[in-house]
Amino acid sequence: MDIKVVRNVLEENQVSAQKVRDRLRERRQTLVNFMSSPGSGKTRLLETLIPILKERGLRVGVIEGDIATARDADRLKHLDIPIALINTEFFGGECHLAANVVLGALEAIDGPPMDLCLLENVGNLVCPAEFDTGSDLNVVLLSVTEGEDKPVKYPLMFRNSHLALVNKIDLAEVVEADVPLLRRNLQQVNPSLEIFETSAKTGLGLAEVADRLCRLHDAKRG
């Protein structure tokens, strides 16, 4: 019976995800869903990535998903872009963003023209992977401080992602991270995962990620 309930929730979510996709296609917008554990560096990465995307001529918007507080949204305010903040504690402290919530956020930031919408999901390496947001691309961040074994221990997240950003790469030496092993673990779980090594602190790898998102938008909507 438990399984049945979960199935219904997921089926309902699929209906909303399709509405998100329809909306994006109509408006020629591209949605990218960033997921990771708490503290892997999603917000800081967006802070560094968005100016590069703007230089490339893309009009960017952001949807910030947090259980509580407006802290992440506040950190992005200086970028002068449309931001929709979702606090899931108002509907039960949910551990992920469901597609109907994303749809509402897309409607909320409608107004200024937008090409690319970056969705920062709730910090959680488990539940967000189970819910299709209607996004065109799923990106998982994994900081080198988290350990090389995480892809095999949390496989669904890495199976359902298209890009993996091995983040905080500037700390790899000091935390004695085995990056080749981490890459092998990523490939073992999902051989088609595209892997980027990134540091929001030094900027390493972010131009390549920006290129990848520009190409995605051009291919889908350009």
Add this chain to the structure above:
Amino acid sequence: MDIKVVRNVLEENQVSAQKVRDRLRERRQTLVNFMSSPGSGKTRLLETLIPILKERGLRVGVIEGDIATARDADRLKHLDIPIALINTEFFGGECHLAANVVLGALEAIDGPPMDLCLLENVGNLVCPAEFDTGSDLNVVLLSVTEGEDKPVKYPLMFRNSHLALVNKIDLAEVVEADVPLLRRNLQQVNPSLEIFETSAKTGLGLAEVADRLCRLHDAKRG
């Protein structure tokens, strides 16, 4: 309707949590529930903590909760203690350990005498906080690499914990962590939280944590 389903699940969980508590009282055992994001250092901390607890004369057992793989359990095998491994992917890849699962694990490692059972929950800063496991003490780990804002962004976890271990403290300088700010954020969310600064790498703070667990066991069951 959604809320009703969640309530039923939580009510059912409370019944099982009470069974866990009854079992622990009968057997004079103490259960400590370790929670954190993936990669905060739970397993490595247990590896360092358990020998100290054994030196103090406590007979220790471990319940390892993971979505997939036996990696964490394997890392503890050399400690020569009873270990029960729970892989949640066999029942839907659950993002937390429910009390009925913990009860089954306690039954599974019954045999050799045990005073203290350490439960390593699924790596997730959200969902495990919602499910009472029947434990005597909840411990949350937060690595300094995760950012000072996490207590206010994931408040339920820190509200439902008794001890907070600020872990990987040896990395505080290199990641420019503001530990006083982190402590203030912890206290803001839960003023009665006992805070320990720890490093499984250098051993810092672990004797104090071991003392705390010994005192707990003596007070409850000694």
